Amino acid sequence: MDFFANIILGFQTAFQPVNFLFCFVGVLTGTLVGVLPGLGPVAAMSLLLPTTFHVSPVAAVIMLAGIYYGAMYGGSTTSILVNIPGEAASVVTCLDGYKMARQGRAGPALGIAAFASFIAGTFSIVGLMLIAPPLAEMALKFGPPEYFSLMTLGLTVLTFLASGPMWKALIMACLGLFLGNIGMDSINATFRFTFGILELSDGIGLVPVAMGLFGISEVLLNVEQSMRRTVFETKIKNLLPSRKDWSESSGPIARGTILGFFLGVLPGGGSLISSFVSYAVEKKISKTPEKFGTGMIAGVAGPEAANNSATGGAFIPLLTLGIPGNAVTALLLGALIIYGVQPGPKMVIEHANLFWGVIASMYLGNAMLLVLNLPLIGLWVKILKVPYPILFPLILLFCLIGAYSLNNSLTEVGLMVLFGVIGYLLKKFRYEAAPLILALVLGPMMEHSFRASLTMFDGNLSQFFFRPISAVIMTVAILLLVLPLIPGVKKRPAIGEGED
Amino acid sequence: MIKILSFKDFFAGLMFVAFGGTAVWLAQVYPFGSAGRMGPAYFPTLVGGLLTILGAIVSLRGLAVPGQKPGSFHCKPLILVLAGVVLFGFALERLGLMIAIFTLVVFSSLGGTEFRIRGVLILAAVLALGSFLVFIYGLGLQIPTWPFSF
Numbered sequence: 036m037d038f039f040a041n042i043i044l045g046f047q048t049a050f051q052p053v054n055f056l057f058c059f060v061g062v063l064t065g066t067l068v069g070v071l072p073g074l075g076p077v078a079a080m081s082l083l084l085p086t087t088f089h090v091s092p093v094a095a096v097i098m099l100a101g102i103y104y105g106a107m108y109g110g111s112t113t114s115i116l117v118n119i120p121g122e123a124a125s126v127v128t129c130l131d132g133y134k135m136a137r138q139g140r141a142g143p144a145l146g147i148a149a150f151a152s153f154i155a156g157t158f159s160i161v162g163l164m165l166i167a168p169p170l171a172e173m174a175l176k177f178g179p180p181e182y183f184s185l186m187t188l189g190l191t192v193l194t195f196l197a198s199g200p201m202w203k204a205l206i207m208a209c210l211g212l213f214l215g216n217i218g219m220d221s222i223n224a225t226f227r228f229t230f231g232i233l234e235l236s237d238g239i240g241l242v243p244v245a246m247g248l249f250g251i252s253e254v255l256l257n258v259e260q261s262m263r264r265t266v267f268e269t270k271i272k273n274l275l276p277s278r279k280d281w282s283e284s285s286g287p288i289a290r291g292t293i294l295g296f297f298l299g300v301l302p303g304g305g306s307l308i309s310s311f312v313s314y315a316v317e318k319k320i321s322k323t324p325e326k327f328g329t330g331m332i333a334g335v336a337g338p339e340a341a342n343n344s345a346t347g348g349a350f351i352p353l354l355t356l357g358i359p360g361n362a363v364t365a366l367l368l369g370a371l372i373i374y375g376v377q378p379g380p381k382m383v384i385e386h387a388n389l390f391w392g393v394i395a396s397m398y399l400g401n402a403m404l405l406v407l408n409l410p411l412i413g414l415w416v417k418i419l420k421v422p423y424p425i426l427f428p429l430i431l432l433f434c435l436i437g438a439y440s441l442n443n444s445l446t447e448v449g450l451m452v453l454f455g456v457i458g459y460l461l462k463k464f465r466y467e468a469a470p471l472i473l474a475l476v477l478g479p480m481m482e483h484s485f486r487a488s489l490t491m492f493d494g495n496l497s498q499f500f501f502r503p504i505s506a507v508i509m510t511v512a513i514l515l516l517v518l519p520l521i522p523g524v525k526k527r528p529a530i531g532e533g534e535d
Numbered sequence: 536m537i538k539i540l541s542f543k544d545f546f547a548g549l550m551f552v553a554f555g556g557t558a559v560w561l562a563q564v565y566p567f568g569s570a571g572r573m574g575p576a577y578f579p580t581l582v583g584g585l586l587t588i589l590g591a592i593v594s595l596r597g598l599a600v601p602g603q604k605p606g607s608f609h610c611k612p613l614i615l616v617l618a619g620v621v622l623f624g625f626a627l628e629r630l631g632l633m634i635a636i637f638t639l640v641v642f643s644s645l646g647g648t649e650f651r652i653r654g655v656l657i658l659a660a661v662l663a664l665g666s667f668l669v670f671i672y673g674l675g676l677q678i679p680t681w682p683f684s685f
Contacts, residue, residue: 259609
C-alpha cells in the first residue's frame with residue numbers, strides 16, 4: 036500500500052533541519068528533565084510550549100514527544116546513581132539499580148537501562164506505526180457514545196491506578212471536570228463561571244495550570260528540604276553490559292516491551308504503571324525472587340523497557356482517537372488544539388505529514404538518546420551535582436517567562452502561581468494532580484460527547500449499553516469504580532507518586 | 536460527642552462539599568434543559584453534585600477512620616518563594632524584566648536553605664543576561680525589559 040510511501044514521507048519530514056533540531060532539543064531537554072529530580076516531563080513540556088508557537092505544529096509535537104520519551108531515558112540515571120527517581124516512572128529502577136551501583140556495577144546498570152529503553156522504544160514505535168492507521172479507520176465508526184465511554188474509562192482507570200484511596204483521585208477528577216467547564220460552552224456558546232473576567236472566556240488555560248501544578252509546586256515543595264544529593268563517586272567505567280547481563284536481561288526486556296506497550300495504550304495507563312507491573316512480573320517469574328531488591332539486573336531491564344514502550348503505546352489513543360490517556364498526552368492534545376490540528380481518526384490522513392513525521396522522529400529521537408545517554412553520562416552526573424539553590428530560581432524564571440509570554444498578560448502568571456500553591460497543598464495532603472489535569476482536558480470533550488449522546492438517545496441513559504462497543508467500555512469503567520468498594524478486594528498498595 | 540478521627544479528611548470533605556455545592560448553585564443561572572436537550576447547566580450540575588457526594592463521603596470517613604498526618608508545612612520558605620514570584624509579577628510590567636529577575640532571585644533564594652549574597656547576585660546577573668540573550672534577543676519575545684520602557 037502506500038505504507039512505504041508514508042514512511043518515506045515521515046523520514047523526509049523528520050530530517051528537515053527545523054524538525055531535526057527540535058527533535059534534538061526535545062530529547063536533550065527530556066533527558067535533562069528526567070535526570071533532575073523534581074521536574075517532570077509535563078512541567079517541561081508546558082514550559083517549552085510557548086516557544087513552539089512560531090514554528091510548525093510538526094516541529095512542536097516532535098519536540099514535545101521527544102521530551103516525553105527522553106525523560107524515560109534520563110530518569111534511570113538518577114535512580115541508579117542517587118537512589119532518587121528522576122521522574123515518577125523511574126521509581127522502580129531505584130530498587131535494584133541503586134543496589135547495583137553500590138556493588139560497583141553502576142556502569143552495566145546504566146548501560147542496560149539505556150539499551151532496554153532503546154529496544155523497547157523502537158519496538159513500540161513499530162507497534163504504533165502498524166496499529167494506528169487501521170485503528171483510526173475503525174475509529175471512524177465511533178460515535179459520541181463510544182467517545183464518552185472511552186473518556187470515562189480513561190478517567191476511571193487513572194483514578195483506579197492512582198496512589199492513595201480512589202475517592203481522592205475521583206475528587207480530583209471532578210474538580211478537573213468542573214474547571215474544564217469554565218469558559219464558553221461548546222454547544223450553546225454560553226459563558227459559564229467567568230464572572231466577567233475576560234481572560235476566562237476561553238476557559239482556564241492548560242499551560243498555566245500544568246506549569247503551576249507540576250512546575251511551581253515542585254519548587255515550593257523542594258525548597259524546604261536541603262537536597263543533599265550524594266552522587267555515586269565511583270568511576271563509571273564499562274557501560275557495556277556483559278554477556279551474562281544480556282542473557283539475564285533479554286527476557287525482561289522482551290516482556291517489558293510488550294507489557295509496557297499494552298499498558299501504554301490503555302487509557303489511564305502509562306509509563307508509571309508499566310514499570311511497576313513489569314517489576315512485579317519479573318519478580319514473580321524469576322527463579323530467584325528473593326534476590327530482587329539486592330541488585331538483580333532483571334529489575335532494571337524490565338521496568339526500563341516497560342516505561343519506554345509505554346510512551347509509544349500512549350500515542351495510539353491520542354493520535355487515532357484524539358483521546359489522551361494520561362497527563363502527558365493530555366498536554367499534547369492541548370498543544371495540538373492550540374496549533375489548530377483537530378486530533379481524531381481523520382488526523383492520520385488529513386495531517387499525514389504530522390503523523391508520519393512524528394513517528395519517524397521518534398525513531399530518530401531514540402537513536403539520539405542512546406548516544407546521549409551512554410557517552411554523555413559523565414555530563415549528566417556533573418549536572419546532578421548542581422546545587423538546588425542555583426537550580427530553582429532558574430526553573431521559576433522559566434515558568435514565569437513562559438506563562439507571561441502566552442498572552443503578554445499577568446493573568447496567566449497569576450493563574451499559574453495560584454495553581455502552584457494548589458499543587459503544593461495537594462501534595463501535602465496527598466492528593467494527586469494527574470487526574471485533575473486529565474479531567475481538565477477531557478472535560479469539555481466529555482461534556483460535548485455526553486450531550487450529543489443524550490440528544491441521540493432522547494434522554495435515555497440506558498442506551499449507552501445498547502451499543503456494543505460503548506457497552507463493553509462502560510461496563511469495564513463501572514466495574515473499576517465499584518471494585519474498591521467490595522470488601523476484601525484490595526487495590527494495589529500505594530507505591531510512589533502519580534504520573535507526572 | 537462525635538469524635539473526629541481525622542481532621543484532615545473531615546475538613547477536606549467539608550471543603551469539597553462546599554465547593555460542589557457552590558458549583559451547583561452557580562450553575563443554576565444557566566438553563567438546565569432536559570435529559571434529551573441538555574442546557575449549559577446540566578454537566579456542571581452533575582459534576583458539582585458528584586463532588587458534593589464525594590465530599591460528604593470523605594467527611595463521614597473523617598469521623599470513622601483515622602487518617603494520615605499531612606506533610607509538614609514549612610512556612611518561611613513557602614512564603615518567601617511566593618513573595619519572590621509575586622514581586623516578580625508586580626515588577627515585570629513596571630520595572631522591566633531585568634529588575635524583576637533580580638527581585639525574583641533574591642527573594643526566592645531567601646527562602647532556600649543557603650543564602651550567600653554574592654552568589655545570589657551573581658546568579659541573578661547570569662540569569663538576567665541569559666534571559667536577555669535567549670528570550671528578548673533570540674526568541675524576540677515582547678517583554679518589557681527596562682523600567683518605564685513602554
